[in-house]
Amino acid sequence: MSAITTGATSARTLRWRTPWLFLLPFLVLFVAIYVAPILFAFTQSLFTLQRDGLGLTAPTLAFDPFANYARVFGDAEFQASLGRVLLFGIVQVPIMLGLALLIALLIDSKSARGRGFFRMASFLPFAIPGVVAAVMWSFLYSPVTSPINGFLESAFGFSIPFFSDGLALWSVANVVTWVWTGYNMLIIYSALQTIPAETLEAAKIDGASATRIAWSIKIPMVRPALILTTVFSIIGSAQLFNEPTVLKSISGGAITSTYTPLMAAQSSVAAQNYPYAAAQSVVLAVLVGVASFVFFKLTSRGEQ
Amino acid sequence: MTPTLASATRPPRNDRASDAPGRGRAQRDTTLGSRIGVMSVLVLATIYFLLPIWWLIVASTKPAGRQFSGNGLWFEGFGLFENIALVFEVNDGVFGQWMLNSVFYAGTSALIGTVISAMAGYAIAKYEFRGRGVVFGIILAAVLIPKIMFTLPLFLMFNQVGLLNTPIAMLLPSIVSPFGVYLARVFAAQSVPDELIEAGRLDGAGEFRVFRSVSMRIMAPALVTIFLFQFVEVWNNYLLPAMVLNDTSLQPVVVGLVGWSGSNGVVPAGTVVVGAFLSVIPLLIAFLFLQRFWRAGLTAGAIK
Structure with missing residues (x-):
């Protein structure tokens, strides 16, 4: 009797334990790589570096929980970088996703030939690492080597100042658009493939034109994919780092070392002011976290 | 997330299946004008996505030190293997x-x-x-x-x-x-x-x-x-x-x-x-x- 009970209990314990054993390696690493650094950075952000007047001894840390955060919110460069990525997101994300949607609809349309080729061609830039794409575009932009300007000058007698104050941000945006449009296009295209053929057939029998079907049936039905790609593109804008970092060296000063929030935090690391870099990272993580949460809520409400 | 899970479980319209029976019908359904319109937009997009990669390939094959000379989009001499050796x-x-x-x-x-x-x-x-x-x-x-x-x-x-x-x-x-x-x-x-x-x-x-x-x-x-x-x-x-x-x-x-x-x-x-x-x-x-x-x-x- 008692043996049976023990057997049953241990079987139940085993069942209860199994999924956690499967999850264990992931959870341990997750805590070490995601949770611990954030807690560590948060703790570090509560201290400030105290240097003595002559800078002869190593700086010491003093507990001063608000000093770094006060400095972050008063840091004009950091705020400018936040404003810059906000502007970037507002302009670049709709252009990129509009382009992705247009290409997805065209490839999906009956008039298209060579679907596989066009899909592949627009996805190919995604195979190129972001920084390598930026290195490549830096040659296409560079005042010295640009084949684009070489062509424009010989054919039309003008050139594009890719790194003028007004254009630099959009030169960066072009690299991002070039890399990510095909990726977003494929997500939208995959969603288009799930629209039942009967729905489209019915609309056609009712006499709807291809444009009308695209506008009134296809686009509303891929709305979840559009929301998803929008959310991730906006979050992607907030973490802008690779492209401006690479283009900085040939931008003639138009792109500074604090051009985006992440670059600003990185330059604090380079200046060895770790507590301040930690505070900047925490602020940035919180901003992105809040934005994600809000979008996630909006998305799931839209779905009900 | 919910939207993607839903779309993942819905069976996708098979690409080839919608292609094959559509082929004969498409000829009748689509006008020459719409085909030209769709294809020209797709070709333009493809040029945007592939041209920089094409430039990279062409430039890599040009003799050492002449990566930026001549027409950016066409071959001029051959030094690919020599270039690769130089990189290493x-x-x-x-x-x-x-x-x-x-x-x-x-x-x-x-x-x-x-x-x-x-x-x-x-x-x-x-x-x-x-x-x-x-x-x-x-x-x-x-x-x-x-x-x-x-x-x-x-x-x-x-x-x-x-x-x-x-x-x-x-x-x-x-x-x-x-x-x-x-x-x-x-x-x-x-x-x-x-x-x-x-x-x-x-x-x-x-x-x-x-x-x-x-x-x-x-x-x-x-x-x-x-x-x-x-x-x-x-x-x-x-x-x-x-x-x-x-x-x-x-x-x-x-x-x-x-x-x-x-x-x-x-x-x-x-x-x-x-x-x-x-x-x-x-x-x-x-x-x-x-x-x-x-x-x-x-x-x-x-x-x-």
Whole structure:
């Protein structure tokens, strides 16, 4: 009797334990790589570096929980970088996703030939690492080597100042658009493939034109994919780092070392002011976290 | 997330099926005007996506030092092999070391990461246990916040514990992939039948044995997708190795290339162009030959 009970209990314990054993390696690493650094950075952000007047001894840390955060919110460069990525997101994300949607609809349309080729061609830039794409575009932009300007000058007698104050941000945006449009296009295209053929057939029998079907049936039905790609593109804008970092060296000063929030935090690391870099990272993580949460809520409400 | 899960479970309209019967009909359905309109937009988009890559290929084949001369879009002399040799000569062949490092970091972390993600995703998909919802919620939240956000805090933590400048500092964060767990969960829920797991248990196999010899096999194509996404993500990661690996001989190729490109001519621009070309070849091949695995991942709600 008692043996049976023990057997049953241990079987139940085993069942209860199994999924956690499967999850264990992931959870341990997750805590070490995601949770611990954030807690560590948060703790570090509560201290400030105290240097003595002559800078002869190593700086010491003093507990001063608000000093770094006060400095972050008063840091004009950091705020400018936040404003810059906000502007970037507002302009670049709709252009990129509009382009992705247009290409997805065209490839999906009956008039298209060579679907596989066009899909592949627009996805190919995604195979190129972001920084390598930026290195490549830096040659296409560079005042010295640009084949684009070489062509424009010989054919039309003008050139594009890719790194003028007004254009630099959009030169960066072009690299991002070039890399990510095909990726977003494929997500939208995959969603288009799930629209039942009967729905489209019915609309056609009712006499709807291809444009009308695209506008009134296809686009509303891929709305979840559009929301998803929008959310991730906006979050992607907030973490802008690779492209401006690479283009900085040939931008003639138009792109500074604090051009985006992440670059600003990185330059604090380079200046060895770790507590301040930690505070900047925490602020940035919180901003992105809040934005994600809000979008996630909006998305799931839209779905009900 | 919900939207993508829904679209993943809806059977996609088969591309070829909608192509084949549509072909004859399409001829009648579509006007010449609409075909010309659609195709010209698609061709324009393709030119935008492929021209920079074409330029990179053409420039790499031009004789050393003449990467930027002549027509940017057409061949002029042939020096590809000589160029490749030059790339491997700079700084005592450090480029070869960088490529090997990239293969090592991306291959090792994608391999270990895929197994860990598969276990975790499988547990969430196939076991009922208390805390399942919470664990999955945390994973989704982690998918939403880009990894790059955790890089600076990781640097600060590794600095404290003395892990900087070791391969571990690159590998540990690369192994953890919440997106991989998410994909594994979707694929396990879709493809592994509960009956098969039950049958394995009745045969007396332990839970881990069932996972290894039944579920893993069925999930194999999905695991290729997870591996591929993670491999490319690690190969393309710039900020993490740029921060945690100072030693040139430990760096992956993307960090090395950016260093060359920002060297203000110490390494000739032509050599950087050829290096960029060489560094993307493995990924271009992976893309062209493993297309269906990419699409599988994107259909399931590709995020990163």
